[in-house]
Amino acid sequence: xxxxxxxxxxxxAERGLWSPYWREFGKLDHKCWxxxxxxxxxxxxxxxxxxxxxxxxxxxxxxxxALWEPDNYRGRPGLxxxxxLGCGMCVNMCPCQAIVLVDCPDDGGNTVRRPQINIxxxxxxxxxxxxxxxxxxxxxxxxxxxxxxxxxxxxxxxRLAYDKTTEGMKVKLETTLISDFxxxxxxxxxxxxxxxxxxxxxxxxxxxxxCSKVCPVAAIDMVEHGTNAKGRPILWPEVDDDTCVGCAQCxxxxxxxxxxxxxxx
Amino acid sequence: xxxxxxxxxxxxxxxxxxxxxxxxEFDRAIVEGKFDSVDMRKVLDAxxxxxxxxxxWITMGPQHPFSHGLWTLIIQADGEIVTDAIPIVGYLHxxxxxxxxxxxxxxxxxxxDRLCYAASMTYTHxxxxxxxKALDLEIPEKAxxxxxxxxxxxxxxxxxxxxxxxGTDMGNFTIFLWASREREFWMDMNIRLCGARMTTNYPRIGxxxxxxxxxxxxxxxxxxxxxxxxxxxxxxxxDNSSIYQSRMVGTGIITREQCANLGITGPAAxxxxxDFDARRDDPYDNYDKVGFEVPVxxxxxxxxxxxxxxxxxxxxxxxxKDAMQKIQALGKNSPYRLKAPSRVPxxxxxxxxxxxxxxxxxxxxxxxxxxxxxxxVRSPIFINVSASKPLVQGCRIADIPVxxxxxxxxLGETDR
Numbered sequence: 001x002x003x004x005x006x007x008x009x010x011x012x013a014e015r016g017l018w019s020p021y022w023r024e025f026g027k028l029d030h031k032c033w034x035x036x037x038x039x040x041x042x043x044x045x046x047x048x049x050x051x052x053x054x055x056x057x058x059x060x061x062x063x064x065x066a067l068w069e070p071d072n073y074r075g076r077p078g079l080x081x082x083x084x085l086g087c088g089m090c091v092n093m094c095p096c097q098a099i100v101l102v103d104c105p106d107d108g109g110n111t112v113r114r115p116q117i118n119i120x121x122x123x124x125x126x127x128x129x130x131x132x133x134x135x136x137x138x139x140x141x142x143x144x145x146x147x148x149x150x151x152x153x154x155x156x157x158x159r160l161a162y163d164k165t166t167e168g169m170k171v172k173l174e175t176t177l178i179s180d181f182x183x184x185x186x187x188x189x190x191x192x193x194x195x196x197x198x199x200x201x202x203x204x205x206x207x208x209x210x211c212s213k214v215c216p217v218a219a220i221d222m223v224e225h226g227t228n229a230k231g232r233p234i235l236w237p238e239v240d241d242d243t244c245v246g247c248a249q250c251x252x253x254x255x256x257x258x259x260x261x262x263x264x265x
Numbered sequence: 266x267x268x269x270x271x272x273x274x275x276x277x278x279x280x281x282x283x284x285x286x287x288x289x290e291f292d293r294a295i296v297e298g299k300f301d302s303v304d305m306r307k308v309l310d311a312x313x314x315x316x317x318x319x320x321x322w323i324t325m326g327p328q329h330p331f332s333h334g335l336w337t338l339i340i341q342a343d344g345e346i347v348t349d350a351i352p353i354v355g356y357l358h359x360x361x362x363x364x365x366x367x368x369x370x371x372x373x374x375x376x377x378d379r380l381c382y383a384a385s386m387t388y389t390h391x392x393x394x395x396x397x398k399a400l401d402l403e404i405p406e407k408a409x410x411x412x413x414x415x416x417x418x419x420x421x422x423x424x425x426x427x428x429x430x431x432g433t434d435m436g437n438f439t440i441f442l443w444a445s446r447e448r449e450f451w452m453d454m455n456i457r458l459c460g461a462r463m464t465t466n467y468p469r470i471g472x473x474x475x476x477x478x479x480x481x482x483x484x485x486x487x488x489x490x491x492x493x494x495x496x497x498x499x500x501x502x503x504d505n506s507s508i509y510q511s512r513m514v515g516t517g518i519i520t521r522e523q524c525a526n527l528g529i530t531g532p533a534a535x536x537x538x539x540d541f542d543a544r545r546d547d548p549y550d551n552y553d554k555v556g557f558e559v560p561v562x563x564x565x566x567x568x569x570x571x572x573x574x575x576x577x578x579x580x581x582x583x584x585x586k587d588a589m590q591k592i593q594a595l596g597k598n599s600p601y602r603l604k605a606p607s608r609v610p611x612x613x614x615x616x617x618x619x620x621x622x623x624x625x626x627x628x629x630x631x632x633x634x635x636x637x638x639x640x641x642v643r644s645p646i647f648i649n650v651s652a653s654k655p656l657v658q659g660c661r662i663a664d665i666p667v668x669x670x671x672x673x674x675x676l677g678e679t680d681r
Binding site: 019022025026040041044045069070072073074093095124125126130139171172175176178181186187189195265 | 368371372373375376378402405439443456457459460461464466471472474475478480496498500501502504505506507508560562564568569572575576579580583598599600601602603604606607
């Protein structure tokens, strides 16, 4: 046979565990007509017939009973309305552009921005649940999503609620920093959205306050840094690192490109 | 040629009386057996040459039960024997490579799943590996072993789907049902590992999406042992049956030289004596640290390719068991995912992987932004399908489904 010897690769020869299949059929000189013609397959089929008849039913009777699925099963996305910040991280990460932020009233009557998902476009990749900084977006085992019209496939923020959310449905984004990994401190886990914060280029800032207005967690304070030539105060944004979720909405809102996300590696 | 001038030459001038007499005399000589066999052959060839009905072009596909997907095989048939074949692909072109240029690097991972739904894990693995090369990133040991396990689960379920297709191509629906039944167990393993059955979206740039859950650690070894037992039922249907062996032995023969010239890779090449497997000969992601063997046969017919794939399934079980031991030895706290930078430095990088169907490659041109400048995919099936002419030449029409099934066509990656 054309089997190569493995000694030259530095592997011991007995490491290759040739399976019983190869021993019996790998030489290609197996003369099946010397045994029982087609009696062997018939015998195998009869055994299975007997087994399945004795232990029936062997399949799940689907509409009447459902398959058991583990918690991390990726069905439609679910949303915890009150936990959600409206930061738009899911909108940025969605590869199908199925998510948009819509204005809707919260429990107190204030207008807030929450994600609305077009299930017809969703590819069930669970990026929204993975990158959610507060685990408001989860995966759910709900897969029966057929509707009669396409407009019914657009799920609003309230409809996305899922009542039986467990801890396993919250997809955690735990990464190790490259610097930590190289220093032998590999067991430390960080969330990227908690370590990446916006950084200001002071020269470009025009004190327009747009960043502090769009910040969903109110992490940006406008701090006075002296006055300009006309005697007006120069306001620079200052980011509170503990509340910032790194959603980059301020970066997108900045009219002068003064802010950019600084990545910690 | 008929004496009254019908047929090919009937369109010309009326034959003279002398010509008609000569032909009648010639016909009488044939009937009386005045020619020996060599001359007789010449006579028949000469007569057949003027008739234009001996060869027929038949279009198989794109909507044909033999083509698993949308592609066309135009064959030239001489009676029952196939003399020529032209494969036509391109019905499923979606502009994948162009679309990647508009997406950031992490967003391409779910797209790479859709290259081939039966080999989603290997294609995402390949894409992540290529980007890691561009980032010059060494991923943690645990992530490498988890990727190996995920790849081998993927290889098993892909081969089982191939086996189901071979069963229906040979007219045995039992094989289809039994192989699909075994495949469901590996699908369940996929669900336990990453939450989805087919489009897994599991490897990430810098590692894998999540650590192996406890439920996966418990079930994977049980599933592997169950599969090693249950595959013998399917073997009992095919290898032990002379009906199915006679459909495969000696059909679709291709030589080692043809294999090299056509650029065929994967199990189709290993069935013809090409001893090459990227997992062993160009190891990536710790494949050099797990023990396995590469089955190689020199026969080069359909049955050899079938045996190679069946043996690969059993070798995959060995790899999974070995790699799971290594994962458990590393412990639950070891890192599995690095935080990758979103911008990739400019450069050209190339990755290769042993896909379930052959050798898949990706070529990435990055320009320093967070989106690739160009991403080229080398699909193994696009190259392997070019072998359809030497494969089916000389066989019978009824053998074509079985021969082409041994290539394991997947059109999603072919047309991209």
